[in-house]
Amino acid sequence: xxxxxxxxxxxxxxxxxxxxxxxxxxxxxxxxxxxxxxxxxxxxxxxxxxxxxxxxxxx
Numbered sequence: 267x268x269x270x271x272x273x274x275x276x277x278x279x280x281x282x283x284x285x286x287x288x289x290x291x292x293x294x295x296x297x298x299x300x301x302x303x304x305x306x307x308x309x310x311x312x313x314x315x316x317x318x319x320x321x322x323x324x325x
């Protein structure tokens with residue numbers, strides 16, 4: 267369970283950082299895509315939230 271948790275959060279961090287790096291807006295003021303590290307933080311939080319909801323719905 268621990269490795270699965272780490273993998274899901276790491277996937278969120280990786281996808282968020284890619285979105286922040288390659289999806290930059292022209293003005294630079296977009297909160298998600300302004301920098302790669304901010305995208306990584308958002309992605310990690312979303313990955314953790316996804317992990318939390320998955321663990322709560324199991325019988």
